[in-house]
Amino acid sequence: MEILKLTDSEKKKALSILLAVATDEGKKELHLIHKQTIEAIGKHIFKVNFDVHELSKEFSMVDNFSTEVIQKELLHLAAPMVFLEDEGKEQRGLALKELAKKWGFKDHLLNQIYKGAEGHKLALIRCELRPNAVEQGTSALAETFQYLIAKLHLNTGAKELHERYIGYGKLSEGTFGKTLYNYYVDNEFALPGTPGSALEDILIIHDIHHVLSGCDTSPLGEICVGAFDSGVSNQDFTAYITALTAQFQIGFTMSDPTINTWAKQFDPEMVYRSYRRGIDVKVNYLEKNFDFSLYIEKPISEVRKEFNISEEGMMVVPPNGKWCGIYGVPSKRKDPNIVKYGTLQSKF
Incomplete structure (x- = not known):
């Protein structure tokens, strides 16, 4: 995974992007399960410890990640967070879509995630069959x-x-x-x-x-x-x-x-x-x-x-x-x- 090679400063910005998806850039209250998820990703995947309250809730960090591989890995790391709470999953799905749009990133899997967040079961069934x-x-x-x-x-x-x-x-x-x-x-x-x-x-x-x-x-x-x-x-x-x-x-x-x-x-x-x-x-x-x-x-x-x-x-x-x-x-x-x-x- 290329994101494992990020500097500590870049990892903090990557976690900020995940927080922006979880809260739709601060428009939604941060659920405890999302806070715990971002902390766990930081601790185990990135091997860093940041207080979530130190992170930005905006997509202003996107310009720091210009390579397609890292963009894809960050988008895919954020994808499961869409479904951690039933309430607001559509909004989080749209936030993920907006992030992909900012990077000009098109991905069939992400399209299935958006549809799944809107309630289309077949989209998530296809996700489960993929691997x-x-x-x-x-x-x-x-x-x-x-x-x-x-x-x-x-x-x-x-x-x-x-x-x-x-x-x-x-x-x-x-x-x-x-x-x-x-x-x-x-x-x-x-x-x-x-x-x-x-x-x-x-x-x-x-x-x-x-x-x-x-x-x-x-x-x-x-x-x-x-x-x-x-x-x-x-x-x-x-x-x-x-x-x-x-x-x-x-x-x-x-x-x-x-x-x-x-x-x-x-x-x-x-x-x-x-x-x-x-x-x-x-x-x-x-x-x-x-x-x-x-x-x-x-x-x-x-x-x-x-x-x-x-x-x-x-x-x-x-x-x-x-x-x-x-x-x-x-x-x-x-x-x-x-x-x-x-x-x-x-x-x-």
Whole structure:
């Protein structure tokens, strides 16, 4: 990320631009969640500490950033903030649009964000689908086909895959494979390859990302694993993080009937700490066809060390940490912050 190379003075101006988006150049009161987000970005992404009240609320800083790459990174860093509060999301969307206009910057993703802020669900659904090939290890089309096959009971399971995961359960505690096995047990998910399983087979790669990053399957955990992988990957995960923020912070209901919609689940400190942990990773395990089998029998702590994955800040800490998180098993979750229950309630 080019913004990591900014001077401290430039970082302060960049944070001022984020504040201008959050408040529409001071026209809106600064919500606590936006204040915390800007502080967390400063602390973890920029490695600086500025009092938000020291920052400007105007776009007068835009001329300090003339390179297209940095402009794009700042715009994309601001995008999730549009959906941190339901009240005023349209105004923040317009503020983001105005910032892009000042830079003469045109971006398809930002266009989807503006439309999403206006209430167009399809725009944010497209955002959520964008990084599937990286995050899930397969395209959205292939994912849909695989799911339908399972729903029609045409999937007889992959015996070899299923037996492999059963074997992981026999490995020593603390190994990558046994930790991955425990992840499925804690969440009461079927093991991959189980006849009739759908989501588990589709999300094998995504579930491995949870285990490596130490993120549980709570709504916050899903946002954090997306932020972590954004830091790891060479791909842009802005769309994915923005869609998850809308879905789990302001209850923006997507079209997928299997997925719960939540409110008030975004924790800036955890999200941007996860993002920074991902930035510091030295091995891009999100590359297509990355061979995880080489690491299955190794202690997961050694795998993380080899990849330079910091264990400080993980959501799941052994031996007592549970991969399902504070809300318990996904299929049994009941909470006042669930805006709409998914029909399956079994997997995010």
